[in-house]
Amino acid sequence: MSLLEIERAYKGFGPKWNRTEVLAYINLEVEEGEFVAIVGFSGAGKTTLINLLSGLLTPDKGSARFDGKPITGPGPERGVVFQNYSLLPWLTVHENIALAVDQVFPQWTAAQRREQVEKYISLVNLTPAANKLPRELSGGMRQRVSVARALSTGPRVLLLDEPLSALDALTRANLQDEITRIKREDEATIVLITNDPDEAILLADRVIPLTAGPNATLGMSLQITIPSPRNRKTIAEHPDFKRIRLELVEYLLKSAQIKKVTLDRKIVLPDIEPEDLSLPRPVLPWIGRRGPIRRSEIKTAVVEVEK
């Protein structure tokens, strides 16, 4: 049994008569200790997919399971790093992380909880900024706080929703290294959402493309056999890198070109014929007043007249 499983899941938004199927027929299995990257275009449904795993959304059809049990809501065993940081603006770095730690480990002493908070602040190299508010931090620092908060509760799975896409190249590289270290040292199970094929191949054990939406679905799994730890400067020369990258990018581009056909929306028009204003409006003997008159009400007959 896999640690995370999504089986034949569908998720859409909007009322029944105007619903957009964002995800269709999603199947995903993530093993304990595995690092899976999901790559897709903007708006394809990546956040929606991670929300099915975090429990913030439930599938319309199909199922999402953690450790064999249906996912019915968020839980501390699944740490999430949200795309938009989601820190509480009036709390410091320390307090933001402490909030999560206090909630998950209420049985611990205050000293143990403080130690846990400090450990993860130091893990993401933010000790000097521990007493700063989010607005006093750069985007990269905020993202690192989010990572520390997600890790501090000791989750079995880390769900990362594009944690690096808003960062400059240097900060991005630093955080990529940190994620690799966390993976190696904690043997964490990680699902990383990204729009960058290179990043996916650099970091993950397995990469899966998410086709363009609507009705986005997961494509074939690409196993990354390039030995770890990988070096971002030399990885591009590896023959497997080029092959996998080409396969991934071609698959994604093709999925964006395929026209989607939706057959389940049928528009039923009211069974009436509009009045035809171009027709004469005689007094109609059978209703005793002028029109309305419709084409179907005009009867034609062929009459033979003798000359």
Ligand SMILES: Nc1ncnc2c1ncn2[C@@H]1O[C@H](COP(=O)(O)OP(=O)(O)OP(=O)(O)O)[C@@H](O)[C@H]1O
């Ligand atoms: N709560 C919602 N209500 C209505 N539509 C939604 C909702 N959440 C997402 N959508 C729609 O679902 C589609 C996929 O959104 P989603 O946020 O999952 O995309 P994404 O792949 O994460 O995009 P990005 O790369 O820009 O973050 C979009 O068209 C979006 O408008």
Ligand SMILES: [Mg+2]
């Ligand atoms: Mg998103």
